[in-house]
Amino acid sequence: MSSSNLTIQSAIKLNSGYEIPRLGFGVYQVPIEQAESCVREALTAGYRHVDSAVGYRNEAPCGKAILDFSSNKASSNAAAATSREQIFFTSKVRPLNLSYESAKTQVDATLSETGLGYIDLMLIHAPYGGPAARKGAWKALVEAVDAGKVRSLGVSNYGVHHLDELEAYIRELEAERGGAKGQGGVISVGQWEVHPWLPRDDIVSWCRARGIVVEAYCPVVRGERAGETVLQELAAKYGKTWAQVLIRWSLQKGHVPLPKSVTSSRIRENAEVYDFEISEEDMAKLETKEYAPCAWDPTTSPLDK
Numbered sequence: 001m002s003s004s005n006l007t008i009q010s011a012i013k014l015n016s017g018y019e020i021p022r023l024g025f026g027v028y029q030v031p032i033e034q035a036e037s038c039v040r041e042a043l044t045a046g047y048r049h050v051d052s053a054v055g056y057r058n059e060a061p062c063g064k065a066i067l068d069f070s071s072n073k074a075s076s077n078a079a080a081a082t083s084r085e086q087i088f089f090t091s092k093v094r095p096l097n098l099s100y101e102s103a104k105t106q107v108d109a110t111l112s113e114t115g116l117g118y119i120d121l122m123l124i125h126a127p128y129g130g131p132a133a134r135k136g137a138w139k140a141l142v143e144a145v146d147a148g149k150v151r152s153l154g155v156s157n158y159g160v161h162h163l164d165e166l167e168a169y170i171r172e173l174e175a176e177r178g179g180a181k182g183q184g185g186v187i188s189v190g191q192w193e194v195h196p197w198l199p200r201d202d203i204v205s206w207c208r209a210r211g212i213v214v215e216a217y218c219p220v221v222r223g224e225r226a227g228e229t230v231l232q233e234l235a236a237k238y239g240k241t242w243a244q245v246l247i248r249w250s251l252q253k254g255h256v257p258l259p260k261s262v263t264s265s266r267i268r269e270n271a272e273v274y275d276f277e278i279s280e281e282d283m284a285k286l287e288t289k290e291y292a293p294c295a296w297d298p299t300t301s302p303l304d305k
C-alpha cells in the first residue's frame, strides 16, 4: 500500500498469514494500576494493537481491557463493532534465563494472565544467553504455534549475527521435525529501536529481503529529540506536532511504530497521523545516518553471551 492511502485501520499481512495493524500502542513502564484504562483509551482512539511483554508486568490489565472492549463492556460504538480477532496482542519472553523451559512456561503464563485465548505475537525479547538458550526458546515458541497458543512469532533486539543464527537453526529444526516447510517456525516480525537517529539500515534490509515486518520501538525517542530544529520546522510546515512527524516518518518507512503514552491527549495525538504526508524531500531531511540509541541495545551483544 502506498503511504498516502494509510489509515488507522491499515494492516500488513505477515509471513504467518495473519495481519498486523500498522499502529501499535506500547505499554512499557505503564504502571499496572493505569494499564487497563490506558489500553481502553487507546482502543477507543482507534488503535487495534497492544505491545506488552512478560517483563512489563502489566499483561493482565492489558488482557482485561482488550476482552472488555471486544465483548462490548466498553460503552462506545467502536467497541460494539470490534471483536477479539480484530485486536492484536503482543507479548515477549523475558530476556533473563532464556531457555526452552522458560519460553514454554511463559507462553502458558501469558495466556492465563491475559485470558485472551491465544497470543497474536510472541517475541523473544532479547538475544541474551548464548546459542542454546536462543534456539531452545525458539523451539518452544514453534511448539506453542502448533498448539494454537500463539499465532505469529518474532524476535526483538537481535543483531544481524543473531538473525543469521536463527535462520540457520530454523532450517535445522525443520529437518529435525520432518522436513515440511514451516516446521522450523516462521519469523513474522522483528522489533527494534528505530527512528531517524537510529535507522538500522542493515537490520531493516535483512528483514525486508525476507518479508519480515519491522516494528519500531521508541518511535518518539522518549521525547529526547523534541527540540531538534528539523522536527520543529517540519511540525510547523505540516501543522502537526514533532511526535506526529516522527510517527508518520515511521509509517512512511514501512515500519510498525509502537508509541507509548499514559497521557490521554498524547494517546489520541499519536494516532492522529493520517491527515498529512511527509514529502520525499522532507523524508530525506530526516535521514541522519546517526547511531544513537535512547534505550538499551542488545543487538551488539556477541553470540556467546
Ligand SMILES: NC(=O)c1ccc[n+]([C@@H]2O[C@H](COP(=O)([O-])OP(=O)(O)OC[C@H]3O[C@@H](n4cnc5c(N)ncnc54)[C@H](OP(=O)(O)O)[C@@H]3O)[C@@H](O)[C@H]2O)c1
Pocket (backbone or CB within 6 Å): 025, 026, 027, 028, 029, 051, 052, 125, 156, 157, 191, 192, 216, 217, 218, 219, 220, 221, 222, 223, 241, 243, 244, 258, 259, 260, 261, 262, 263, 266, 269, 270, 295
Ligand atoms: N523490545 C524492546 O526491547 C522494547 C524496548 C523499549 C520499548 N519497547 C516497546 O515500544 C514502546 C515505545 O517505546 P518507549 O515507551 O520506550 O518510547 P516512546 O514511545 O518513544 O516514548 C514514550 C515517552 O514519550 C512520551 N510521549 C509519548 N507521546 C508523546 C507526545 N505526543 N508528546 C510528547 N511526549 C510524548 C511519553 O510520556 P507519557 O507516557 O508521560 O505521556 C513517554 O515518556 C514501549 O512502550 C514498548 O511497548 C520495546
